[in-house]
Amino acid sequence: MLSGRFLLTCLVFVSFTHLQAQGDLPSDFLSKEFHKERREQLRRKLPKNSVAVFFANPVRNRANDVDFIYHQDPNFYYLTGYKEPDAVLLIFKDNQTAANSKTYNEIIFVQPRDAMREMWTGRRLGDKGVMDQLGFEQSFNNGEFKKYNVDFSKFDQVLFYDFFNDTRDNPADSSDLYNLIEQFKVKVNYPSKDQLTVSREQRKNNLNMTGLDGYMRELRGVKTEEELEFIRKAVLVSCQGQIEVMKALKPGMSEREIQGIHEFVFKKYQAEDVGYPSIVGAGHNGCILHYIENYKPEVSSKELILMDLGAEYRGYTADITRTIPVSGKFSADQKAIYDIVLNAQEAAMKKAKPGVSFAELNQITKQVVNKGLKDLGIIKSENENHLYYPHGCCHHIGLDVHDKGMRDALQENMTFTIEPGIYIPENSDCDPRWWGISVRIEDDFRITKNGNEHLSSYAPRTTDDIEATMKLPSPLDNFVLPELKGKK
DSSP: OHHHHHHHHHHHHHHHHHHHHHGGOOOOOOHHHHHHHHHHHHHSSSSSSSEEEEEEOOEEETTTEEEOOOOOOOOHHHHHHHOSSOOOOEEEEEEETTTSSOOEEEEEEEOOOOOOHHHHOOOOOOOHHHHHOOOOEEEEGGGGTTTOOGGGGGEEEEOOOOSOOOOOOOOTTTTTTTHHHHHHHHHHHHOOOOOOOOSSSSOSSSSSHHHHHHHHHHHHHHHHHHHHHHHHHHHHHHHHHHHHHHHHTTOOHHHHHHHHHHHHHHHTTTOOEESSSEEEEGGGGGTTTTTOOOOOOOOOOOEEEEEEOOEEEETEEEEEEEEEEETTSSHHHHHHHHHHHHHHHHHHHOOOSOOOHHHHHHHHHHHHHHHHHTTTTTSSSOOOOSSSOOOOOOOSSSSSOOOOOOOSOOOOBBEEEOOOEEEEEETTTSSSSGEEEEEOEEEEEEOOOEEEEEEETSSSSSSHHHHHHSSSSSSSTTOOOOOOOOOO
């Protein structure tokens, strides 16, 4: 009797809080009309007599019984707006006929409402919620997918992303992502990787595990006005983080503390998360391109600090890097390297317009960097191979920090970065005076009809503007925590 009453209490509690909480959550997400239109755009691109299949991201385990905060697969979110795990989406090129003679061209299977689980891990939409809030006409609980009777062999192509075998099986849930994938494999006669064959030719089938990415790159690479609004917000929040750190930075701070200021600003402006692991590297740590330990206990007044961080707002991320002097003033050598990188970035900014490729912009920045390094005597020839600038200068931004998009020709409303850099680690083959200097300047842009819009211009970028900003008072100047004196 007690368990029955407890379950009834759970049901009432979850139903009440689910309804009550709708007003407690942000409401400015992408509209259901946006996602529906994106599905329609994909449908138009699909080959004749085909179906595209998308799976939600798996839940990732951190350790023991603790999972990482869930992050939806960007393609799945882009097409649905659904932010929960254990789901599968099918988009058909042509109308299909259900058993009740009703026609449909898309169907989604999602995790069901569950009073007990929602008490532990949060609210769920369920199949009815997906219909009401996300605008799907055909929405079912994921337990129905196994019984879903569609003959995949009738299609010329079944398009999906291949699997990485990184999904855990939850023995208590027969409809989790692991089982959805296994059920799908049976339905489409997915070839076993370890299956032996005596045939010289691979068995022909209608499975296409490469073509879907090209369509998604075309779609996601060019942003809509709704998307641009969120990207602009993410960029402005990230710029403000850079400004607040410039004002607050002092010798003796730790890299973690500096990271914390950035990320506090993000949260203050209601950004849900960082778009990627924050990079805060002082001195030679800045020479590690993706340095995410941020573990140096004290930064020195003799060092530069490279800060590559981006806020994620409503799923869309910025990507901004500033390199500033811990002392508040660039030394002559630091300024010399910095200005080469700045000149390289500005040269690419002037050329960025529709029709230009990332490769062209990258080449422009490399020419400026190589000439500058030669003039300083760091390299002997502008054609010398070196690792002082080891990466490309551009990538798309959006739902991913390295977002999907075409790289061969920029188009209006593409959003992307320009991020040249110079990194001179200890023991490099040059005068030791340059050792430990690392500079990257990264800004975000939108391609316009005839040029580009500099989205992140709000964050100080020249050495004069950075030094001037670092002289400004900070709200954190008087924020001093007491020494810890816990009882022994």
